[in-house]
Amino acid sequence: MAEEAQKEKSMILQKEMISSLFSDLSRAKELGKKVCYTFIPGNLSELIRTFDMLPVYPEINALQSAMRKKSAAYIKEAERNAHSEDVCTYVKCDVGMLMKGNLGPTGEKIPDPDVLLLSYTGCFTFLKWFETLKREYPDAKVIMVHTPYQENGEMTPEMTEYMVKQFKEEVIPQMEEVTGIKYDEAKLQRHLVLSAEAEDLINKIFQTTKHKPSPIDAYFAGVYYIGPINIGFRGTQQAVDYYKELYSEIQERIRLGLGPITPEGEMKEEKYRLVVEGPPNWTSFREFWKIFYDIGAVIVASSYTKVGGVYDLGWRHDPERPLEALAEYCMNCYTNMNLPQRIDLLKKCIVDYEADGYVTNSIKSCNSFSAGQLGMMREIEDSLEVPVGFIESDLVDPRYFSYSNIKNRLESYFQMLDQRKKMELEEV
């Protein structure tokens, strides 16, 4: 009982944060706040807050539409309007939603953007997405930040300097112009202190999966855990409080030796520990998750929870170097890392979290993740001799989620894991 109550507290906190954001958004004009549309990878939450703007994340709108079973209609609407069947379905879902009145999860209209902040990190589609939105919102100011790719697996001083120059000479002056607020570096630094604190906590939270049984699922539940840090609350006391609460709840689960909570209650037996690469499917999120928890498969680490920032390797926002910290943050998101880096990170997860297997969920319409995944998988399989599984689905287009195909594939994969476990036991 005590544990249930604790579980609810972090969820309640999160719910409150999100609904307060949407409520503020619906009253943005009244509150005299400017609205900034931006993306999760490389999101400059602290800077947006420094200028008292309210963030809108089109990806979040899209995934929420999918979970509310509205994405199919939105996608159709976009496809009727010359959008190809074969491109990122987040974009089409967002465009379709816009064409249908841009109603958010609360049923209220999401306000039009004053700023389209394109700190595009790790994905070219972001660029095309905002080119599309710019045509819909001709009065919005587009602020572009080019994040260099970690092509050599490093963030060089040159790359950081390039970004800092963009902040100083383009981003900040334009934000000042739109909001009428003077840039206050001390305020930004205060946000960054809180960011680093939340990052420490979320890192500790995801490290708890080292325990056996793992007290959490780092993919299906992980996507909820990354909510606050990714959708505009990084840099706030609210986020710190949320993560403290969550961490203490998880500590309690560890103390009691409990496994992860699933939509159908607590997972009783941890049979397989997996690392998952790729975003989840949102249209059938529950069914997808169920295939895993029914069989006792828990995800101990996932690349998707790192799209909004990679904190496993020690990097944190440094308030002493505020603009440099923002630059490094953008460059250090998962899809902005080169393929060898991604492979190393996933291998580290498999080893550190003692995973039994590695599963790729390849998303049909997301090249940022999907292009190269097969090579990554082969390399991981060869070097760690870990059984690998491969499934295909899509983010928000229900046409590309085939429950039976995915279930069959995963069942064969779990059988393989079983055999492997038996062989290992025999060897012992």
Add this chain to the structure above:
Amino acid sequence: MKSLDSIISECRANAYDLNFSRAREWKEEEEGRVLVGYMPIYFPREIIHAAGAMPVGIFGGGDDKQIIKGDAYYQSYICHIPRSIIEIALDKHLDHVDGFIFPSICDVIRNLSGIFKQQKIGKFVKYMDFPQNFLPEIGGVFYQQEMSHVLKYIKEINGKDVTTEALNHSIELYNRNRQLIETIYNVRQDFPWRLTIDEVYCIVRAGTVIPVEEHNELLEQVCTHISEDIGDPQDKIKVVVSGAFCEQPASGLIKAIEEAGCYVVDDDYMLGSRMILGDIDASTSHPLQAISTAYIKQSQYSSSIYDVHDPKENRLAKIVKDRGADGVIFAAASFCDPSLLDAPIFQNAFDKMGIRYIAFQYSENINQYKVIKEQVGAFSDSIKLWEDEPAIPAIEDKIK
């Protein structure tokens, strides 16, 4: 002077040579020569040339190369070109190429650079991050740093320092190259029957795999030939082809469009060779800066360059007008994000401007064009039927 036919067949052989034989010969002619492969769309080849190396355009396997290994690297819903590039690399067609450059055009090419790194193909693999900041003092400086990295890689192989004179000389050669290519397009604008678009394509593409000096010589000769009144005009409409800038349509498809009744008076097939509009200043003491400024200020629009300051739909509309074209054919490689994501932007704008268009998708390895040919034929017929109507009523305002 060579005959036009022999130039065209020489160019065709080079353009589609998956062994990159002329580059190989060039390398073997002298000790210490370096070949640098680059992927679509654009790379400032001037700097490779100035470093004593030769740039080699790698534009996929076309419809000649059977894909066996490449499919194991790419899911079916990813365009075809990365799998054919991997295939030709793993089949050792690229063994004489020393280093590889992957321009920042999309996530697929970007991640392909990671596969090359992981597979340790070549002596260097450079993902070339083109600036999306268009201020010379910010994006321009970053671009110059990116170019310097490439020069450093080449120097590690051939030990050569690049001089200002060498860079300016290379800039001049490539300026000439672009001027000559534009001359061909300009002549074809009025006399499209003098060379087919497929011939133009081979001539331009050959330039990506042979030394620029040789290419310039061939281009000069082509220009001389087509200044004569050769060929017979046919009753065809004029179109601009847009969206085919990376994965290349097979030669048969390029031909099919003209055979179906459309003279292609401009296109972006070999956009990289025509990316910079006009000359780059070849007389400065900072040639890298000159190249970077030209990129920032004189680039053709592209699906990979953020266009907020200069909307691409207006730029394409201007090309349509300037070339006197009757319409546009949007040809996108299947699953090509940049091209397909641009399509609604263009098409919505063209609906308003009254520019006629059709759209289809292709794949480099598909050589069945019946349906596309029918679609293009119908497009051409419909435009001929409306011949008396003003073709492009609303463009004028838009492109001012």
